[in-house]
Amino acid sequence: MTLADGNSVPRSRAWKAVAVLSVFYAIAMLDRVILSMMIGPIKADLGINDFQVGLLIGLSFALTYVISGVPFGLLADRFPRKWIILAGLLIWSVATIGCGFANGFLSLFLMRMIVGLGEAALSPSAIPLIADMFPPEKRSLPLSLYQAATHLGSAMALISGGLLIDSLSHVSARLELLGHGFHGWQMVFFIVGIPGCLLALLAIRLPEPRKRASTLTPQPTPGGSRPARVWPFIVRHKRLFFFFMLAFAANVTVSYAFAYWSAEHLYRKLGWSKSEIGLTLGLLLLVPPFISHAITGTLVDRMTVRRIDDAPLRLFFWMALVSLPFGILAYATASPVLAIASLIALKLFLIPSLGFATTSLQLFTPTQLRGGVTGLFLSFVNFAGLAIGPALVGFLTHYVWKDEAALGTVLSIIMGTGISIICICLHFSLKPMRAAVAEARMDASDSAATA
Helix, strand or coil: CCECCCCCCEHHHHHHHHHHHHHHHHHCCCCCHHHHHHHHHHHHHCCCHHHHHHHHHHHHHHHHHHHHHHHHHHHHHHCHHHHHHHHHHHHHHHHHHHHHHCCCHHHHHHHHHHHHHCCCCCCCHHHHHHHCCHHHHCCCCHHHHHHHHHHHHHHHHHCCCCCCCCHHHHHHCCEEECEEEEEEEHHHHHHHHHHHHHHHHHHCCCCCCCCCCEEEEEECCHHHHCCHHHHHHHHHHHHHHHHHHHHHHHHHHHHHHHHHHHHHHHHHCCCCHHHHHEEEEEEEEHHHHHHHHHHHHHHHCCCCHCCCCCCCHHHHHHHHHHHHHHHHHHHHHHCCHHHHCCCCCCHHCCCCCCHHHHHHHHHCCCHHHHHHHHHHHHHHHHHHHHHEEEHHHHHHHHCCCCCCCCHHHHHHHHHHHHHHHHHHHHHHHHHHHHHHHHHHHHHHHHHHHHH
């Protein structure tokens, strides 16, 4: 039987695990993004403005996502990761259902915080788990496909959210359920939260290739040396982590501005129905990103085999540079054709980015630190992206331009500035990444010789 790598996980089972983890990630994104399709109804029913919507979309989720990411990552380095994933999935799914019971800004904010808490458990456990099932030269493709699930979940949110909002709004202003009246957007939260509760049981059958995963004792390094620690490792590579994390924080910022405000921009500027917008943006999320992830994942694996140690960041640098004019044009043009074409280009070249980040982390991070480093990275970039991206858009439209019709101008400025920062930081990350990967390869050779 063919094994995925040196661990006792058959190749077929490893790919099944990737598929299950990808489904979980898609559900997470569905529950995270669905609110973007209901901005208008929520504003009307709760009496809030664009800035408050930005806080509900981003800051509420980011607060707990950031605080919980590192602890979940450290737990993933010590305990079986399937139980951490199971617990997180149940927490965020139940909290999504709880969003449907919210009747004010504060209660919805609190429910979104719990959604962030649950989702913080997934990637710090899933990414190192995938890395443990595949050798370094074959990790990029499964990790890229796992990241591609974010686009599947976002597409599901846009398509289903648009259809559900349009359908439920035609029934009545408030729908009766269990003797209580609910708005259409509240019913949407009920509908999308249930699948996660049902599918959570799939986590029980996930493999755990890491040896002694359940022990409370930190894994010793070969030769009896003291185990590595997260913070000293980051300090040793501080230049790499500074530019690396800043680049992807900027990327997540523009990605969430794209994800949460594109639908509202098309609604305000073109007057399309929610279902038309959801279907259009949903198709954009389903096809281009998967093509991009499949191609770039394969390219990075081939470049890694050729000992191009900065392969993920080098490829992403050129893709981000190509995407820059499209990021500006997508929201500046009054032509629907040019807008959609530019959004397609963004989905091909810019948005499928975290696959490059997670592949890079697994290349230069020691095995025993992957959960903690991944959790820290995801906490930082997602806090920056979620707390800044959606709220900044709402703040600029409501307090600076003081005009909801200026949404396109605001998005164009944010995309142009953000992508420029990404390119600059990626450029300064290439050399230190090559040094870090070379060090990791040397440490692995020494460990193999000592063992």
